[in-house]
Amino acid sequence: MKKAIIDNNRCDKSPFCPVKRVCPTGAVTQKGGMFRSETPKINEELCIGCEKCVLVCPMAAVKMK
Ligand code: SF4
Structure with missing residues (x-):
């Protein structure tokens, strides 16, 4: 099964991330x-x-791999 991964270079690190x-x-x-949000992380076990x-x-910024 494919899992989602986030490209750190494309992600704008918005605190309002819809993902x-x-x-x-x-x-x-x-x-x-709100002012220092990081690139979201995806837990492979839960995806x-x-x-x-x-x-x-x-x-x-999100791709399946
Ligand atoms: S389970 Fe969550 S992280 Fe995995 S593909 Fe669906 S929305 Fe993305």
Whole structure:
């Protein structure tokens, strides 16, 4: 099964990242607060490969691998 990965170079590190909200398994987490947010991380164990995150990322930073 393919898993989602986030390209750190494409990600704009927005604290409003829609990828975090759309993941049905809560596999996506992001450290930092409103002014210092980091690139979200995807927990491979929790990812079910649904690709919802790929569709919603405005920066096209999420790919399946
Ligand atoms: S592919 Fe689906 S389950 Fe995996 S991180 Fe993206 S939204 Fe979450």
